[in-house]
Amino acid sequence: xxxxxxxxxxxxxxxxxxxxxxxxxxxxxxxxxxxxxxxxxxxxxxxxxxxxxxxxxxxxxxxxxxxxxxxxxxxxxxxxxxxxxxxxxxxxxxxxxxxxxxxxxxxxxxxxxxxxxxxxxxxxxxxxxxxxxxxxxxxxxxxxxxxxxxxxxxxxxxxxxxxxxxxxxxxxxxxxx
Numbered sequence: 001x002x003x004x005x006x007x008x009x010x011x012x013x014x015x016x017x018x019x020x021x022x023x024x025x026x027x028x029x030x031x032x033x034x035x036x037x038x039x040x041x042x043x044x045x046x047x048x049x050x051x052x053x054x055x056x057x058x059x060x061x062x063x064x065x066x067x068x069x070x071x072x073x074x075x076x077x078x079x080x081x082x083x084x085x086x087x088x089x090x091x092x093x094x095x096x097x098x099x100x101x102x103x104x105x106x107x108x109x110x111x112x113x114x115x116x117x118x119x120x121x122x123x124x125x126x127x128x129x130x131x132x133x134x135x136x137x138x139x140x141x142x143x144x145x146x147x148x149x150x151x152x153x154x155x156x157x158x159x160x161x162x163x164x165x166x167x168x169x170x171x172x173x174x175x176x177x
Contacts (some may be wrong), residue, residue: 022140023154029056029066030152032136035126037102038110039117042124046102056152061100062176063155065090068137068144069125071108071116075161076143080120082165087123089169098176102126106134106142147172 023029033053037043043050046059056064067083069076083103090099102124105113113127128134137144140159145168147156155175162168 022138022144022157022159023146024157025154027154028152029137029146029148029154031055032133032152034102034104034133035128037124037126038113039124042102042117042126045124046100056100056148057150059100059150062098062150063100063172064146064148064150065099065101065172066146066148067101067103068134068140068142068146069103069105069108069116070142071105071112073142077120079143079161082162084122086165086169090172095173095176099172104128104133104137107131147175 033055036048036050036052036054037046038050040050046054048054048058056066065086067076067079083101087101089095090101103121104126105116106128108116108125108127109129110127113125117125126133131139134140137146143159143161145158145162146154148154156171
Protein backbone atom coordinates (compact mmCIF):
# COMPACT_ATOMS: atom_id res chain seq x y z
CA UNK A 1 0.00 0.00 0.00
CA UNK A 2 2.83 2.40 0.89
CA UNK A 3 4.49 1.75 -2.49
CA UNK A 4 1.26 2.58 -4.27
CA UNK A 5 1.03 5.98 -2.51
CA UNK A 6 4.66 6.71 -3.34
CA UNK A 7 4.07 5.79 -7.00
CA UNK A 8 0.92 7.94 -7.17
CA UNK A 9 2.81 10.82 -5.55
CA UNK A 10 5.63 10.56 -8.09
CA UNK A 11 3.15 10.50 -10.96
CA UNK A 12 1.37 13.58 -9.59
CA UNK A 13 4.66 15.43 -9.19
CA UNK A 14 5.52 14.57 -12.79
CA UNK A 15 2.13 15.73 -14.03
CA UNK A 16 2.20 18.96 -12.03
CA UNK A 17 5.70 19.85 -13.20
CA UNK A 18 5.23 18.79 -16.82
CA UNK A 19 5.62 21.70 -19.14
CA UNK A 20 7.16 23.90 -16.47
CA UNK A 21 10.40 24.90 -18.15
CA UNK A 22 12.52 27.81 -17.09
CA UNK A 23 13.17 30.40 -19.77
CA UNK A 24 16.34 29.67 -21.72
CA UNK A 25 18.39 30.89 -24.68
CA UNK A 26 16.29 32.61 -27.33
CA UNK A 27 13.50 33.54 -24.91
CA UNK A 28 12.98 37.12 -23.82
CA UNK A 29 12.66 38.54 -20.32
CA UNK A 30 12.03 42.07 -21.59
CA UNK A 31 8.44 42.11 -20.30
CA UNK A 32 9.37 41.11 -16.73
CA UNK A 33 9.38 43.88 -14.14
CA UNK A 34 11.57 43.34 -11.10
CA UNK A 35 11.10 45.03 -7.75
CA UNK A 36 13.68 47.71 -7.14
CA UNK A 37 16.26 46.70 -4.57
CA UNK A 38 15.16 47.44 -1.03
CA UNK A 39 18.70 48.47 -0.06
CA UNK A 40 19.75 51.91 -1.29
CA UNK A 41 23.29 50.71 -2.11
CA UNK A 42 21.88 47.97 -4.36
CA UNK A 43 19.55 50.42 -6.11
CA UNK A 44 22.49 52.79 -6.66
CA UNK A 45 24.65 49.96 -8.02
CA UNK A 46 21.94 49.30 -10.61
CA UNK A 47 21.53 53.02 -11.35
CA UNK A 48 18.05 53.50 -9.93
CA UNK A 49 16.14 54.96 -7.02
CA UNK A 50 14.82 52.65 -4.29
CA UNK A 51 11.14 51.86 -4.68
CA UNK A 52 10.71 51.76 -8.46
CA UNK A 53 10.37 48.58 -10.44
CA UNK A 54 12.62 47.96 -13.42
CA UNK A 55 13.16 45.80 -16.48
CA UNK A 56 16.56 44.62 -17.72
CA UNK A 57 16.41 47.22 -20.52
CA UNK A 58 16.38 49.97 -17.88
CA UNK A 59 19.83 49.00 -16.58
CA UNK A 60 21.71 50.59 -19.48
CA UNK A 61 24.13 47.66 -19.84
CA UNK A 62 25.13 45.64 -22.90
CA UNK A 63 24.57 42.41 -20.97
CA UNK A 64 22.74 41.49 -17.78
CA UNK A 65 23.63 38.56 -15.54
CA UNK A 66 20.64 37.57 -13.45
CA UNK A 67 20.83 34.84 -10.83
CA UNK A 68 17.65 33.35 -9.38
CA UNK A 69 18.35 32.37 -5.78
CA UNK A 70 16.61 31.05 -2.72
CA UNK A 71 17.72 32.78 0.48
CA UNK A 72 17.81 29.39 2.24
CA UNK A 73 19.11 27.40 -0.74
CA UNK A 74 22.34 25.57 0.19
CA UNK A 75 23.47 25.42 -3.44
CA UNK A 76 22.97 29.18 -3.76
CA UNK A 77 25.07 29.67 -0.63
CA UNK A 78 27.76 27.46 -2.18
CA UNK A 79 27.76 29.58 -5.34
CA UNK A 80 27.76 32.98 -3.58
CA UNK A 81 31.55 33.37 -3.04
CA UNK A 82 32.30 32.69 -6.71
CA UNK A 83 29.61 35.10 -7.87
CA UNK A 84 30.81 37.76 -5.42
CA UNK A 85 34.21 37.44 -7.08
CA UNK A 86 32.62 37.52 -10.54
CA UNK A 87 30.78 40.73 -9.62
CA UNK A 88 34.07 42.34 -8.66
CA UNK A 89 35.68 41.24 -11.94
CA UNK A 90 32.75 42.55 -13.99
CA UNK A 91 33.09 45.98 -12.37
CA UNK A 92 36.60 46.69 -13.61
CA UNK A 93 38.52 46.67 -16.86
CA UNK A 94 36.73 46.30 -20.20
CA UNK A 95 33.53 44.95 -18.64
CA UNK A 96 33.03 47.84 -16.18
CA UNK A 97 29.71 49.56 -16.84
CA UNK A 98 28.86 47.12 -19.64
CA UNK A 99 27.50 44.22 -17.60
CA UNK A 100 24.82 44.60 -14.93
CA UNK A 101 24.48 41.85 -12.35
CA UNK A 102 21.79 41.17 -9.79
CA UNK A 103 19.99 38.31 -8.09
CA UNK A 104 16.28 37.70 -7.63
CA UNK A 105 15.45 36.07 -4.30
CA UNK A 106 12.51 33.83 -5.19
CA UNK A 107 10.14 33.95 -2.22
CA UNK A 108 12.52 36.23 -0.33
CA UNK A 109 11.18 39.18 1.64
CA UNK A 110 13.00 42.50 1.99
CA UNK A 111 14.13 41.47 5.49
CA UNK A 112 15.46 38.10 4.29
CA UNK A 113 17.24 39.79 1.37
CA UNK A 114 18.83 42.35 3.72
CA UNK A 115 20.08 39.53 5.93
CA UNK A 116 21.41 37.55 2.95
CA UNK A 117 23.16 40.66 1.60
CA UNK A 118 24.76 41.32 4.97
CA UNK A 119 25.99 37.77 5.44
CA UNK A 120 26.65 36.38 1.99
CA UNK A 121 26.01 38.39 -1.19
CA UNK A 122 28.20 41.31 -2.32
CA UNK A 123 26.07 42.26 -5.33
CA UNK A 124 22.52 43.62 -5.69
CA UNK A 125 19.67 41.32 -4.70
CA UNK A 126 15.98 42.06 -5.21
CA UNK A 127 13.17 40.48 -3.26
CA UNK A 128 10.39 38.49 -4.90
CA UNK A 129 8.22 37.51 -1.91
CA UNK A 130 5.21 36.46 -3.98
CA UNK A 131 7.25 34.66 -6.65
CA UNK A 132 6.02 37.03 -9.37
CA UNK A 133 9.36 37.31 -11.20
CA UNK A 134 10.15 33.67 -10.44
CA UNK A 135 6.94 32.54 -12.14
CA UNK A 136 7.57 34.83 -15.12
CA UNK A 137 11.02 33.22 -15.48
CA UNK A 138 9.43 29.77 -15.75
CA UNK A 139 9.75 28.80 -12.07
CA UNK A 140 13.35 27.58 -12.24
CA UNK A 141 14.96 25.62 -9.46
CA UNK A 142 17.76 27.53 -7.74
CA UNK A 143 20.37 28.61 -8.42
CA UNK A 144 19.48 29.48 -12.01
CA UNK A 145 21.74 31.84 -13.90
CA UNK A 146 20.71 33.84 -16.97
CA UNK A 147 22.79 36.09 -19.20
CA UNK A 148 20.75 38.29 -21.53
CA UNK A 149 21.32 41.12 -23.95
CA UNK A 150 20.15 44.67 -23.24
CA UNK A 151 16.89 43.96 -25.08
CA UNK A 152 16.10 41.05 -22.73
CA UNK A 153 16.98 38.19 -25.10
CA UNK A 154 18.53 35.33 -23.15
CA UNK A 155 21.84 34.22 -24.65
CA UNK A 156 22.96 31.77 -21.95
CA UNK A 157 21.33 29.98 -19.02
CA UNK A 158 22.50 27.45 -16.46
CA UNK A 159 20.70 25.46 -13.77
CA UNK A 160 22.73 24.65 -10.66
CA UNK A 161 26.03 25.85 -9.29
CA UNK A 162 28.36 27.40 -11.85
CA UNK A 163 31.53 25.51 -10.98
CA UNK A 164 33.94 27.53 -13.14
CA UNK A 165 33.30 31.23 -12.64
CA UNK A 166 36.36 32.14 -14.73
CA UNK A 167 34.82 30.28 -17.67
CA UNK A 168 31.56 32.20 -17.19
CA UNK A 169 33.51 35.48 -17.06
CA UNK A 170 35.25 34.57 -20.35
CA UNK A 171 31.88 33.67 -21.90
CA UNK A 172 30.43 37.03 -20.83
CA UNK A 173 33.40 38.89 -22.31
CA UNK A 174 32.95 36.97 -25.58
CA UNK A 175 29.25 37.89 -25.66
CA UNK A 176 29.90 41.62 -25.34
CA UNK A 177 29.39 43.53 -28.58
